[in-house]
Amino acid sequence: MEAATRTAALPRSIEEIRAEFPILSQEVHGLPLAYLDNGATAQKPLAVIEALDRYWREQNANVHRGVHTLSEQATSLYEEARATVAGHLGADRREVIFVRNATEALNLVAYSWGRGNLGEGDRIALTEMEHHSNIVPWYQLAREKGAELDWVAVTDEGRLDLDHLAKLLERGPKLVSIAHVSNVLGTINPVAEIARMAHDAGALLVVDGAQAGPKLELDIGELGADFYALTSHKMYGPTGLGVLFGRRELLEEMPPFIGGGSMIRKVRRELITWADLPAKFEGGTPAIGEAIGFAAAVRWLDELGLDAVHAEEVELTGYALERLGEVPGLTVFGPPAGDDRGGILSFALEGVHGHDVAEILDRHGVAVRAGHHCAQILMDRLGVPATTRASLAVYNTSSEIDRLVEGLLDVRRVFEL
Amino acid sequence: MDELYRDQILEHYKRPHNFGPLEQYDLEFEDNNPFCGDEQHIFIKLDDEGRVSEISFEGQGCAISTAATSLLTDELAGKSREELLKLPKEYVLDLLGIDISATRMKCALLGLKVIKGASLGAPADWEDEGEQGDPSQAAAV
Numbered sequence: 416m417e418a419a420t421r422t423a424a425l426p427r428s429i430e431e432i433r434a435e436f437p438i439l440s441q442e443v444h445g446l447p448l449a450y451l452d453n454g455a456t457a458q459k460p461l462a463v464i465e466a467l468d469r470y471w472r473e474q475n476a477n478v479h480r481g482v483h484t485l486s487e488q489a490t491s492l493y494e495e496a497r498a499t500v501a502g503h504l505g506a507d508r509r510e511v512i513f514v515r516n517a518t519e520a521l522n523l524v525a526y527s528w529g530r531g532n533l534g535e536g537d538r539i540a541l542t543e544m545e546h547h548s549n550i551v552p553w554y555q556l557a558r559e560k561g562a563e564l565d566w567v568a569v570t571d572e573g574r575l576d577l578d579h580l581a582k583l584l585e586r587g588p589k590l591v592s593i594a595h596v597s598n599v600l601g602t603i604n605p606v607a608e609i610a611r612m613a614h615d616a617g618a619l620l621v622v623d624g625a626q627a628g629p630k631l632e633l634d635i636g637e638l639g640a641d642f643y644a645l646t647s648h649k650m651y652g653p654t655g656l657g658v659l660f661g662r663r664e665l666l667e668e669m670p671p672f673i674g675g676g677s678m679i680r681k682v683r684r685e686l687i688t689w690a691d692l693p694a695k696f697e698g699g700t701p702a703i704g705e706a707i708g709f710a711a712a713v714r715w716l717d718e719l720g721l722d723a724v725h726a727e728e729v730e731l732t733g734y735a736l737e738r739l740g741e742v743p744g745l746t747v748f749g750p751p752a753g754d755d756r757g758g759i760l761s762f763a764l765e766g767v768h769g770h771d772v773a774e775i776l777d778r779h780g781v782a783v784r785a786g787h788h789c790a791q792i793l794m795d796r797l798g799v800p801a802t803t804r805a806s807l808a809v810y811n812t813s814s815e816i817d818r819l820v821e822g823l824l825d826v827r828r829v830f831e832l
Numbered sequence: 833m834d835e836l837y838r839d840q841i842l843e844h845y846k847r848p849h850n851f852g853p854l855e856q857y858d859l860e861f862e863d864n865n866p867f868c869g870d871e872q873h874i875f876i877k878l879d880d881e882g883r884v885s886e887i888s889f890e891g892q893g894c895a896i897s898t899a900a901t902s903l904l905t906d907e908l909a910g911k912s913r914e915e916l917l918k919l920p921k922e923y924v925l926d927l928l929g930i931d932i933s934a935t936r937m938k939c940a941l942l943g944l945k946v947i948k949g950a951s952l953g954a955p956a957d958w959e960d961e962g963e964q965g966d967p968s969q970a971a972a973v
Contacts, residue, residue, distance in 0.1 A: 766846075768894035770868060770939065774836065787869040794869065800892045801868055829837050830895075 423723035425809075432719075433810045435460040446780030449815040454598055454759050454806030455784055456648045457629055459712075463652055466711035470704045478703055479677060479694075493703050496710035497693070500658055503713045504635045504643070509692040510666065512659040513701050517625040518548040520644035520659035521592070523696065524621055525552035527669040528642075529590075535561035538588040540618070542567040542575055543796045544597045547789040549623040553592060567593070569796055573600040573749040580609065584616035591618050595627035595643075599790050599802065600749035601732070601759035603631070610639030619665070625649055629808065630728060630757050632721040635660055647705065651808075652712030656705035659696070666692050673698035724809050725754075731807055732758040735816045742823045744832060748797055758807030761788070764823065767830050769803040775829055776803075779822035781815070835930050837895060844899035849906050850888040857886075859913075861950035865938050870897055874946045884908050884916070889943065896928075896936050901943025903927040913951040919944060921959035 425432070433439050436458045441448050450458060470492070476485035478493045494508075501508040514520045529552075533539070539553050543566050557564050565583045568576040575593070584591075591613040596603050606622055613620040622640040627633065628650040635643060640660070647656040661669075671678050671689055675698035680688040689695045716724070733752035739745055744765040750756045764772055769785035776783050785803045787794045794800060805819055854875040864871040872891035879885040887905045904924055908916065924944050925932060932940045937960050948956035 768870075768892075768898075770894040770936070771837070771896075774936070786867065791869060800870060830842065 423720055423726055425719055425723045425727060429727075429810060429812055432460075433812075435462070436810055437461070437464070439810060443780040443782070444778050449779075449781045449811075449818050451805040451807065451811065451815065451819060452782045452784050453629070453808035453811075454626060454649070454788075454804060456654070457651045457808050458810070459653070460651055460715055462715040463708050463711045467653060467704055467708040470707050474707075475704065477700055489703055492707050493701070496706040499710040499713050503717060504633055504660055505637075506635050506660050507663060510660055510663050512661065512666070512693045512696040513706050514657045514659055514696075515655060515702070516648075516657035517623060517644040517646040518657070520642075520646075520657050521549055521621065521623060522552045523659055523672045524642050524644075524661070525556045527672045527696075528619075528665065529553075529556040530560075531668075531670060533557075533560045533562050533589060537562040538565055538586055539563070540565045540567060540580070540583045540588040540591045542593050543569040544573075544575070544600060544602065544790065544793050545592070545594055546598050546623060546625065547791070548625075549592055549594060549621075550792065553590075566792070569600075569793065572751075573597070573602050575602070575604055575609075577605075577608070577612070580612060584612060584618065587616065588618045590621060592621035593623070595622050595624045596630060596757045596759070597749070597790075597793075598626045598759060599761045599788050599793055599804065601757040601761075602750055603627070603755040603757050605755070606638045606640060614639070626757065626759065629716070629724075630721070631725055641665060647709035647712065650709070650712050651715060652709035653705045656702045656709045658709075663692065666696070671695050671698065675699045677701075719809065727809060728758040728807055729754055729756070731811060731813065731816065732756060732760070734813050735760055735805070735807070735819075738816055738820045739823075742820060743827065745823065748802060758811075759804065760806070761802040761804045763799050763802050764826060764832075766832055767826055769801040771830070772803040772823070772826050775826045776819065776822040779818060779825065781805075781819050781822045783819070838930065841895055841899045841928070841930065844902040845895040848889075848898050848902040850902065852888055852890055854886055854888050859950040859953075861946055861953070862891075863942070863946045863949050863955055865897070865942050867938055868894075870894065870939070870942065872897070872901060872942055872946045874901075874943070874950045876947075876950050878913075882912055884911050887947075889946070893942065894939055896932070896939040897942045900924050900928055900940045901946075904943050904947065908947070916951045917948055917956075919948075924959075 438458050476489040478490040497508050497511050501511045568579045570576050610620045619641040621642040624643050625646050628645045641662050643660040645658040648654040678690050678698040680690050736752050739747050747762045773783050773785035783805045786801050857875040858878040859876040862873040870893040875888045877886040889901050941959050945956050
């Protein structure tokens with residue numbers, strides 16, 4: 416891709432960015448680590464590691480209850496973290512609920528909104544490219560309520576079939592729930608357009624943003640999602656922390672999900688009333704240090720600029736698709752290179768199972784993932800039991816792609832293809 | 833490349849023995865490895881004394897799981913259901929003759945799990961996760 420077409424540039428070189436990630440300097444099997452499993456979890460920059468270290472060494476206390484200095488400081492850091500995330504999304508701070516991960520965010524919607532608003536014969540539209548975390552909560556809900564699930568088809572090119580979505584919307588679903596970025600195909604779905612279609616049909620839109628968080632600038636107003644789920648650890652932050660964005664009018668009407676401390680206004684024997692947003696949905700002591708670490712990750716991403724991160728990834732993905740095309744017998748799934756194609760590269764090598772591919776690549780120091788990627792509905796659609804997946808982050812380089820390709824050629828040698 | 837993909841393993845992967853369903857069988861079972869989704873289906877024909885006379889398998893899997901079940905099915909003729917249920921994981925690992933890492937252990941043991949499932953008529957435990965159920969239960973099946 417020519418520089419002229421780039422919309423934004425990173426403020427520093429990839430080498431400088433790599434140097435901020437201590438783990439990337441290690442060797443695996445005597446070779447430099449090429450970490451291409453970022454779709455599973457991203458590595459952590461010093462900005463995050465140091466924020467966590469500072470919190471545990473100097474700032475740890477419980478939030479929202481002590482009047483002592485440390486507790487006040489922890490409370491204000493925790494609420495600043497919420498404000499950072501709200502700013503990142505263009506949302507109100509009351510619309511940002513801290514949960515454990517994107518899975519819990521989606522479950523919160525299914526349990527709290529779903530159980531109050533869905534009944535027998537109601538419909539939910541999902542897509543064939545969903546991660547199990549955006550399938551199982553709706554399946555459980557549908558089973559319990561006698562509701563029905565519909566599945567938006569994936570085209571041969573690996574995109575959502577929006578004509579099919581339009582047809583399914585004629586059945587009047589109450590809810591549509593889709594991935595923003597496919598964790599297998601890398602497809603970046605047109606969320607704003609899907610939000611308009613869903614809303615015109617009277618449905619709410621839930622978006623699983625687990626893979627989009629580290630890749631795309633997110634303006635929740637522009638996207639038009641009613642609920643949006645994120646997870647910290649794929650966004651260069653710590654594990655154990657996720658975010659549910661929910662439109663305030665909806666959250667106000669929804670009952671709590673987890674009952675316990677912090678989420679109540681008043682507890683009497685006969686009547687318990689709920690705290691205001693966002694506390695109503697944060698029962699129990701939250702993941703305070705992790706929220707603060709996540710805020711450091713979000714600030715780090717915002718400072719790099721997600722438009723620049725995306726432009727860089729589109730370019731590297733184009734290179735990777737070109738190089739992978741040189742490997743005989745290799746099928747790469749997902750759309751061709753372009754602005755709506757993220758750096759998630761799933762492939763199958765004819766005659767070799769994905770686990771064997773991943774094992775041999777590991778001997779080359781190249782970390783990838785093999786399996787069904789928690790997307791068995793999509794595996795059925797693609798007609799494969801499993802794929803091998805290389806997933807890119809902002810610190811990956813074209814020479815790591817070259818090593819991936821070298822490794823794949825070695826797989827062919829080992830298997831005498 | 834190391835010995836994991838040595839010739840014997842690749843040979844059994846590319847041309848697995850006892851592959852494809854039996855036309856007539858007394859026991860059959862299908863089970864999967866939840867970590868990767870790989871499935872194997874086992875078919876067993878018993879003789880008059882209730883011992884394995886024919887055994888075959890089918891399914892899609894990696895080199896390790898396919899080779900392990902291919903090697904295993906070569907060895908089981910003449911065994912009773914109770915004997916099948918008593919097979920330890922070492923039986924399979926010895927047949928493979930290579931070091932299996934923790935992350936590939938389930939690949940190596942899938943076939944054994946499915947064979948035990950066929951003997952029990954119900955999903956069997958993983959041999960790397962504690963003891964198999966009391967073989968005397970199998971007689972009651």
